[in-house]
Amino acid sequence: MRKIRLLFAAILIGLTVHAQTRLPKLTLKNIDGKSVQLDTLSNHGKPLIVSFFATWCKPCNRELKAINEVYADWQEETGVKLIAVSIDQAQNINKVKPLVDENEWPYEVLLDPNSELKRALGVQLIPYVIVLDGKGNIVFKHNGYTDGAEAELYEKVKEACGK
Template sequence: MRKVLAIAFVLLCLGGKALAQLPSVTLKDINGKTVRTDTLSNGGKPFIIDFFATWCKPCNRELKAIHEVYPDWQEETGVKLIAVSIDQAQNINKVKPMVDEQGWEYEVLLDPNGDFKRALGIQMIPYVLIVDGKGNIVYKHNGYTDGAENELIEKVRELVK
């Protein structure tokens, strides 16, 4: 109990700004390659993790909106986006065709059992994380409204200053 109180005190002193690392979960990408989530990186630059599903309309609107500005984001900040599909096993075969049809050049991981999502405590999608160049989760956002991608790139710009 003392440890819990001590940790809570430290977190309060940090103003809730405790930096979390990515949990270690083994997933596959859309080409079948195994990926450990705690090794995700972008060569010392920030990256965005966007949880989505093929059936989630706000998720798809968000990824489409980002797709339109993604080359500019990459050129300006070097950021990369990793899209994580939470489609269940029976729908997993819909992910790659949708990604190809949309022309998304994101790295796409498959989380059909929700292991990565659960390890991060994510309840609802779309859900976006920004991870800094050191692997710390520095921003979290749930839901999507048109234009919300502008807040994402602003947070990334703050990290690369």
């Protein structure tokens, strides 16, 4: 009986670890209402940043604004793409597109009003950023934001593409 429990525990741990190494098989909508299958997201062999935010989260908005200031340079050097995931609940979803438009964020924006992706990845606090390498493996996770933290994020992006 003890061996069965240990085997069961090992399988659960293995599944948990595996679930956190790639994006889960979930479908979210983008701000235009189009469905996006997360486990098939690709940046054609280049790194991908997934940034969790909410319209009401001041540090999240500062982080996305700071990245926007250097995003074109990052893309030119590494080909990175950023996908911003709003965790605003359904009653606030209508505030996401105006915020994105107002800040002229060039990011693809997905909506996670039921926190499905947030839960699947074990995100506790926002802002929360994940970097995926060109093969779709999660290679870096970070929560919180302080001014200048985008420099560390960019170093992780360069590592993810071998620079």
